[in-house]
Amino acid sequence: MMENPYCPVKAEIADIIEESPTIKTFALKPEKPIPFRTGQFMEMTVGGLGEASFTPSSNPRIENTMELTIMDVGKVTSRAHRMKKGEIVGVRGPYGTGYPLEDFKGKEILIVGGGVGLAPLRSLILALLNEIGKYKKVVIKYGARSPEDIIYKNQIKEWTKNKDLDVELTVDKGDSAWKENVGLITTLLKKDMGIDIKDSIAIACGPPIMMKFTTFKLIELGYRDEDIYLSMEKNMSCGIGKCGHCRIGPYYACKDGPVFTYDKIKEYHTIWE
Ligand SMILES: Cc1cc2nc3c(=O)[nH]c(=O)nc-3n(C[C@H](O)[C@H](O)[C@H](O)COP(=O)(O)OP(=O)(O)OC[C@H]3O[C@@H](n4cnc5c(N)ncnc54)[C@H](O)[C@@H]3O)c2cc1C
Ligand code: FES
Secondary structure (H helix, E strand, O other): OOOOOOOOEEEEEEEEEEEEOOEEEEEEEEOOOOOOOOOOEEEEEOOOOOEEEEOOOOOOOOOOOEEEEEEOOOHHHHHHHHOOOOOEEEEEEEEOOOOOHHHHOOOEEEEEEEHHHHHHHHHHHHHHHHOHHHOOEEEEEEEEOOHHHOOOHHHHHHHHHOOOEEEEEEEOOOOOOOOOEEOOHHHHOOOOOOOOHHHEEEEEEOOHHHHHHHHHHHHHHOOOHHHEEEEOOOOOOOOOOOOOOOEEOOEEHHHHOOEEEHHHHOOOHHHHO
16 A cells, blocks of 8 residues: 555654754654655644644764754744653654755855754754765854854854864854854855855855845855755645645745755745745
């Protein structure tokens, strides 16, 4: 009999990490391993409330646990935030195509994250670190509203010490202990940021407004449209190209994305919504 593509796999919450006042990372142990490629997404269901989409934030090499980093914004996510270790959720997927790592080989990679948008990018950074010798340079720019909104604080500390990574942070509003940049993420994107733009690709993930201004800044700096990779977090439903909820022009974000190069989608005004 054919497997029902909508049927979730049970997964136990093995650990919960509080990342910020509104964001938690859930380490899930699914009943059976769920291999995924970095950038693909899952549908998670909690307590019969419905489903929501999340991109695993963990290393795709680790198959028996999967981490989802979830911001509390509504029905499903706030129920998830009230759950405890040992409780069960359902996950189905992975869906979408993910990041085309093959195309990044030999390139300088600029990663630009905003807020909880660092979740899929953490998985990407871990995947790049798995075979770091294949990439020329990895530069990470991350912005959050305030120092307490920065997620993966310990891991970012490690990345800052890693000579293979170049990490720079910014917050919209600092506090007395904050020693790094204050300003929007675009203030970190400059001609003299140590990247050979012609030999580089840029990958952005964050709220739509952040991705919009990041894209415009990258183009101003000389990035070509086809070298800018954006995560289109459209309102998904089926996840498998059947319902049409996630359409961007001729594309289905769930099946053809959620990662698209800017040249493919730039003519569709809904991309920044
Ligand atoms: C491919 C993909 C990957 C994602 N990865 C992550 C992730 O790693 N971590 C994370 O915290 N969030 C992620 N999201 C966003 C997440 O799916 C939504 O925040 C979640 O569906 C909200 O569900 P809810 O029931 O809690 O909110 P609801 O009660 O449904 O709605 C709350 C608010 O969020 C808006 N909303 C609902 N669904 C979406 C959506 N899919 N995209 C944008 N806005 C939405 C609604 O319009 C409403 O304003 C991702 C979305 C997609 C499509
Ligand atoms: S979510 Fe149904 S077609 Fe994409």
